[in-house]
Structures are given as C-alpha cells and as structure tokens.
Amino acid sequence: MLISxxxxxxxxxxxxxxxxxxxxxxxxxxxxxxxxHNRRTVMTYDGNxxxxxxxxxxxxxxxxxxxxIVKQVKFDxxxxxxxxxxxxxxxxxxxxxxxxxxxxEEFSTEYPNGQLIYKTVYTHVSDNEVxxxxxxxxxxxxxxxxxxxxxxxxKDGNLVKEEELTFNIIYRDTRVYEYDDKNAPFKNxxxxxxxxxxxxxxxxxxxxxxxxxxxxxxxGNYIYGDNGYPTKVMNYASDRKTILYITEYTY
Numbered sequence: 001m002l003i004s005x006x007x008x009x010x011x012x013x014x015x016x017x018x019x020x021x022x023x024x025x026x027x028x029x030x031x032x033x034x035x036x037h038n039r040r041t042v043m044t045y046d047g048n049x050x051x052x053x054x055x056x057x058x059x060x061x062x063x064x065x066x067x068x069i070v071k072q073v074k075f076d077x078x079x080x081x082x083x084x085x086x087x088x089x090x091x092x093x094x095x096x097x098x099x100x101x102x103x104x105e106e107f108s109t110e111y112p113n114g115q116l117i118y119k120t121v122y123t124h125v126s127d128n129e130v131x132x133x134x135x136x137x138x139x140x141x142x143x144x145x146x147x148x149x150x151x152x153x154x155k156d157g158n159l160v161k162e163e164e165l166t167f168n169i170i171y172r173d174t175r176v177y178e179y180d181d182k183n184a185p186f187k188n189x190x191x192x193x194x195x196x197x198x199x200x201x202x203x204x205x206x207x208x209x210x211x212x213x214x215x216x217x218x219x220g221n222y223i224y225g226d227n228g229y230p231t232k233v234m235n236y237a238s239d240r241k242t243i244l245y246i247t248e249y250t251y
Contacts, residue, residue: 019048019188020183020188020227020229020251021043021045021048021188021189021251022043022185022186022249022250022251023042023043023250023251024040024041024042024043024248024249024250025039025040025041025043025185025247025248025249026038026039026040026041026247026248026249027039027040027041027245027246027247028245028246028248029244029245029246030243030245030246034245037245039055039056039057040055040056041053041054041055042054042055045189047190048188048189048190049062049064049189049190049191050062050069050189050190050192056077057076057077058074058075058076058077058086059074059075059077059083060072060073060074060075061073061075064190064191067190067191068091068093068191068194069091069190069191069192069194069195070090070091070092071088071089071090071091072088072089073085073087073088073089074086074087074088085107086105086107087103087104087105088103088104088114089101089102089103089104089198090102090104091195093194096194097122097124097194098122098194098195098196098198099121099122100119100120100121100122101119101120101122101195101198102117102118102119102120102137103116103117103118103119104116104117105117111139113139114139115139116139117136117137117138117139118134118135118136118137118147119134119135119137119144120132120133120134120135120198121133121135122196127154128153128154128155129151129152129153129154130151130152130154130196131149131150131151131152132149132150132151132152133146133149134146134147134148134149134150135147146167147166147167148164148165148166148167148171149164149165149167150162150163150164150165151163152196152197156203156204157193157202157203157204158177158179158201158202158203158204159177159196159197159201159202160176160177160178160179161174161175161176161177162174162175162176162197173211173212173213174211174212175209175210175211175216176209176210176211177201177202177206177208177209177218178206178207178208178209179202179204179205179206179207180204180205180207180222181204182204182205182222182224182228182229182230183203183204183205183227183228183229184202184203184204184205184229184230185229185230185249185251187203205220205222205230205233206218206220207219207220207221207222208220217237217238218235219235219236219237219238219240220233220234220235220236221233221234221236225251227251229249229251230249231248231249231250232246232247232248232249233246233247233248234246235247
C-alpha cells in the first residue's frame with residue numbers, strides 16, 4: 001500500500017534537485033548475538049518529500065499536506081511479503097509549528113482505530129523552548145489521561161536538553177546532547193525538522209548524549225563524505241571502546 005502526497009504545492013520539491021537526501025541507511029551490530037537487529041532501509045522521495053521507508057521487515061508510508069508531514073503509517077512485512085498495519089502517527093500544526101502528535105497501535109476488527117492510543121500536545125514557548133504534555137487515550141471513550149510532561153530546549157536548531165516528569169511514578173529525568181558542526185543526514189527532508197523529538201532532534205549530528213538517571217548514554221564517532229554529510233557512524237557504549245552498532249548512509 002502506498003499513500004501518495006496530497007500536496008497541492010510542489011514548488012519546494014521542484015527546487016530540491018540538488019539537495020542531499022539519504023537513499024539507504026544500513027545498521028549493523030558487530031556482536032553476533034544481536035545480528036537479527038541488522039537492517040538496511042531504503043527511502044524514496046518526491047523531490048525532497050519522503051514517500052516511503054522500507055527495510056526487510058517493515059514499511060513506513062508518509063503523507064504530506066502541502067509542506068507538512070501529517071501522517072506516517074508503519075506496516076509489518078511477513079516472510080510472504082504480506083503487509084499488516086502496525087502503527088499510525090498523525091500530526092497537526094498551528095502557525096506552522098507542531099501542535100499534536102497521536103500514535104495508534106494494535107489494530108484489529110474490534111479496534112479499527114487502534115487499541116493503544118497516545119497523544120502528545122506541544123506548546124511553543126519560544127523559538128528555543130517547547131513544552132509538551134503526554135496522554136494515554138482510552139480507545140473506547142477517548143478519555144485522555146495525563147502520563148507525563150516535559151520540556152525541550154533547542155540551540156541552533158538542535159535539541160540540547162530534554163526534561164521529563166512522570167506524574168504517577170513521580171519520576172524525573174534530564175537528557176543532554178552534544179553535536180558536531182556537520183550536516184545531519186535527514187536535515188533536507190521537507191517537514192522532518194518540525195516533528196521535534198518524535199523523529200528528528202537536530203540539524204547536526206549527535207556526538208554524545210546522556211541522562212541524569214544513567215539509563216541513556218550515547219557516543220558517536222563519524223566519518224564524513226566530501227559533501228559534509230556522514231557516511232558512517234560508530235556508535236559506542238559508555239566505555240568508549242565497545243562498538244554497539246554501526247550506521248552507514250548512501251545519498
């Protein structure tokens with residue numbers, strides 16, 4: 001199933017002929033124990049609008065309204081090539097900025113709109129600060145229950161700090177990120193940067209990230225092509241010696 005763009009204005013796509021866009025993303029785990037997680041993803045575009053993202057086991061279809069991504073639908077692919085809807089994410093915007101993100105999962109005859117529903121509502125405090133409220137939604141009554149809230153802090157178009165507070169567990173965590181000054185692989189995909197922490201977190205590449213709870217540590221070592229975009233990334237564990245996985249890009 002391919003959901004095509006419903007845009008009535010393709011001027012941005014026409015001007016993107018020379019834009020650098022990732023065509024494939026390959027993730028490899030050196031540890032044979034995790035080899036089942038290896039993936040090669042192929043992306044297709046209409047200009048600089050992403051249409052599909054496909055790997056061996058899944059397919060994601062993107063839908064635009066004008067220059068905005070309004071929906072992603074993910075399908076699982078079985079060994080016979082059959083596609084089964086796995087998840088759907090829809091987006092709404094206000095004044096050109098992301099307002100809501102709604103995730104639906106576990107579709108069935110009884111739950112055609114998804115049994116598990118999660119909604120995030122964003123408030124843009126300034127160009128560099130966004131607050132959000134995360135809700136779980138009852139699939140039968142549509143009642144929204146607050147789960148947690150957070151704050152996103154940006155600098156130069158990069159997410160540099162994220163704070164999260166969970167109500168029912170009284171849990172608080174803060175993540176911080178550092179970046180290089182090179183181009184991120186996905187920065188030229190139209191509308192991608194508007195999706196905030198749901199998909200994209202910066203125009204540049206993360207070199208390190210950590211959380212106060214120590215549940216999250218990221219260290220990336222990049223190799224760049226002549227165009228200034230990464231072609232290979234070694235992702236290390238916190239000991240800075242063990243390579244967890246390798247990401248390779250073609251454009």
